[in-house]
Amino acid sequence: MSVIEVKVPDIGDYKNVPIIEVHVKPGDAIKRDDPLVTLESDKAAMEVPAPEGGQVAEVLVRVGDKVSEGSAILRLTSDAATPSDTKSANPPSSTPPPPRTETAPEPQSASGPGEPPDTTKGAAPRTPLPLGSDFGRVHASPSVRRLARELDIDLTRLTGTGEKGRITKEDVKRALSGGAGGGSGIPEIPPQDFAKYGPIETKPLTRLKRLSGPHLTRAWLNIPHVTHTDEADITDLESYRKTLDAAAKEKGYRVTLLAFLMKASVVVLKEFPEFNASLSPDKGSLILKRYYHLGIAVDTPDGLVVPVIREVDRKGIIELSQELGDVSQRMREGKIAPADIQGGTFSISSLGGIGGTSFTPIVNAPEVAILGVVRAETKPKWDGAQFAPRLMLPLCVSYDHRVIDGALAARFTRRLAEILEDVRQLVL
Template sequence: MSIEVTVPDIGDFTDIPVIGILVSVGDTVAVEDPLLELESDKATMEVPSPAAGKVAEIRVSEGDRVSQGSLVLILEGEGAEPASASAPAPAAAAAPAAPAAASAPSAPVTDRGFGKAHASPSVRAFARQLDIDLSKLNGTGRKGRILREDVTAHLKSASAPASGAAPSGGGMGIPPIPAVDFSKFGPVEDVEMARIKKLSGPALHRSWLNIPHVTHNDEADITDLDGYRRELDGAAKAEGYRVTLLSFVIKASVSALKQHWEVNSSLHPDGTKLIRKGYYNIGFAADTPGGLVVPVIRDADRKGIIEISKELGDLSAKAREGKLKGDEISGATFTISSLGGIGGTSFTPIVNAPEVAILGLTRSKMAPVWDGEAFQPRNMQPLSLSYDHRAIDGALAARFCATLKHLLGDVRRLML
C-alpha cells in the first residue's frame, strides 16, 4: 500500500525549511528511520518514518518550506498504517536562553535574495537586520549553506575602506573583535563547536542585544524544605525516579508567577503592551553532551511535586538522547537554569525571549542566620533573577523573589 508521509506535530513552528533529505527513491526504511531534516530557530529536527517500506517518491527539495501536515514523501509498504502524529526528534536544540523570536521589532527591509537562499531562519533574520542581500553571498557550509560567518564576512568586506585600512566599527555600530593569529604564540587547533551551540549562539546574542537585562540576587532558607525533599527522594528511588530541589522551585515559581503575572508575560511586538498569559509552562535547562537544551514542563500549575519530578527525569533523559519532540521544547512562559549540582554563588542568566524573566540557581550552602536571639545554621539557596527591564522594574523583581523565598521557606505554603 502507498503511505503519504506528512510533517508531524512540530509545536508552534510553521513554514520552516528542509535542510536535508536523508533518503533517496528506492531506499528501504524501517519505522522511526530519519527521512528529512528540518531546522527552526530553536532546533534541528528529524522527521521519522511512520512505517516500514520503500521510498517511492520524494515530494520536497532542500530549501522548501513546510509546516505540520505538509506532504513530503510517499512510501510503498505492505500492511503498514500511515502515521504522522509522532513529532520529529531534534538532533540539536537551543540553550536556556535561546528565544523563539526577538522581543524588539527590527527595521523593515526588503525580502530580496531570501526566497531561494540556502540558510537557516536565524541566519535569514540576522541578514535582514543588517539589510544584506543573501543572493549575493556564497555559502561555506555543507552543500553551499550560508552561515552566520558568511554574513559577517560579507558585512566586513562591504564596510572596509578602499585604502585597506581597518574599519573603525563592525555591523550595527559594534566594533568587531580583531582576528588574532594565535599560532604565533604556540600550538593551536580548530575544534568544531557542537551544533547546539552553533544554533543557540545567534539567539543568545540577539537576546542580549535587544533586552535591557538586570539581575536581582537573593537567598531562600530551604532547611525545612530540603529535609522533606530527602524523605520523598528516598521513597522515589525505589520507584526509579528522583525528587530534586528543582521540582519544588518549579512549584513555588508557579505560585509566585500567579501573584506577579507580569513575570509570566511577554512584551507585545508594538512595545506598548504586555501579553498576559493564563497558562504556566516552565522551561528548565538540561545539560547534554552537545550543550544546554531547554525542555518544558507544560501546565505546571496543574501538577504536583511527584508528577513534576517524574516529568523532569523523563524530559532530561530525552534531552540527553536527542529525542525531544517539538512540543517538548516550545511554549515556555518562564525558565529556570540550575547550576546547583556544579557550584557557584550567583550568575546572570540570559533571558529566554520572548519570555521576560529567567531564574538562576546555584549550590545551596549552610550559613549562620540570626533568629532574633542567636545565630542558627540554615541551608540557604541563592536565587538570581534576570529580567527584561522594559516589562519588569526592580521593585517588582524584588517582590517576586520575596514571594518565592517565602514559599520555599515553608513547604506547607506550596499546598495553598
C-alpha cells in the same frame, strides 16, 4: 513487497517549513528511525525519521522545498508493508515516530564551519523590509533568507562569501554588526592565526549550540539585563524533600529541589504578574499571561535545552517530579517534539548539582525574567540568641529592566525566599 509513500508526521503548529538537508537518495537501504530529511523551523532543527525499513525508491523533495504535516517526502519499497498499490506510511490508525529535534529556547540561526573570516565583506545598512520579502534572485538558502527577514537585513546589498558567491548566515550576521540598528557599533573580534603560537584543534560546535548562540546574543543585546540576588533558608524544605525522595526512589523516580522551585515560582508569579508577561511587539504594552508554563534548562551532551512544563499551577510536587524525570531523559536522548519547547512564560536554570555562588542567567526572550539557582551551602545564621547552622540557597533573578524595576525585583525574590522557607505556603 510494496511501495509506500512516506509523509511528514505531526510537527506541531509549523507549516511551510524549509528542508535544509536530504539524507537519502534513490537506491539507499534504510532502517526504521533513520533520518530522511532535516527541517529547520524558527524554533528547532528537526530530523524526520523513517517510519519503517526498506529501500528508497524515489525522493520527492529537495533542499529548499517547504513542507508541512502530511507532505510527501519519498517513496519507499518495504518488505513489511502489506502488498497493495502506493499508500501512506503514516496511516491514521498508527502513530508515526516524532521528529528528532535539536532545540534551543528560541533559536534563530546557525552557521557552518569553515566559512571565511573576512569581516570586510557582507556589511550593509539595515533597512526595514516589507513583510514576506523573498529577495528575488539572491543566491542564498531559505534559512538565510528567513534570518535576513527577521533581522531586517537587505540581502540584495550583501556580497556573499560562500561558494560561487552564495550569501551565508555569517554574512548576514556581519551585516547586523556593521549596520544601523540592533547590534550597531559592535565591531567583530578580528580573526587571529592561533596556530602560530602553538598546537591547536578545531572542534565544530554542535548544531544545538549553533542554533542557540544567535538567540542568546539577540536576547543579551536587546534586553537591558539586571540580576538581583538573595538567599532562602531551605533547611526545613530539604528535610521534607529527602523524606519524599526516599519514598520516590522505591517507585523509580526522584524528588529534587527543582519541583519545589517550580511550585514556589508559580505562587510568586501570581502575586507579581509582571514577571509572567511579555512586551508587545510595539513595546507599548505588557501582555500578562494567565497560564503558567515554566521552561526548565536541561544540560545535555550537545548543549543546553529548555523544555516547557505546562500548567505547573495545576500539578503537585510528585507529578512534577515524575514529569521532570521523563522530560530530562527524553531531552538527553534527543527524543523531543517542537511543541515541547514552545509557550514558556518564565524559566528556571539550576546549577545546584554542579556548584557556584551566583551567576547571571540570560532572560529567555520573549519572557521578561528568569530564575537561576546554584548549590545550597550550610552557613551560621543568628537566630536571636545564638548562631545556628542553616542550609542557604542562593537565588539569582535576571529581569528585563524595561518591564521590571529594581524594587519590584527585590520584592519578588524576597517573597520567593519566604515561600521556600515555609513550604506550607505552597498549599495555601
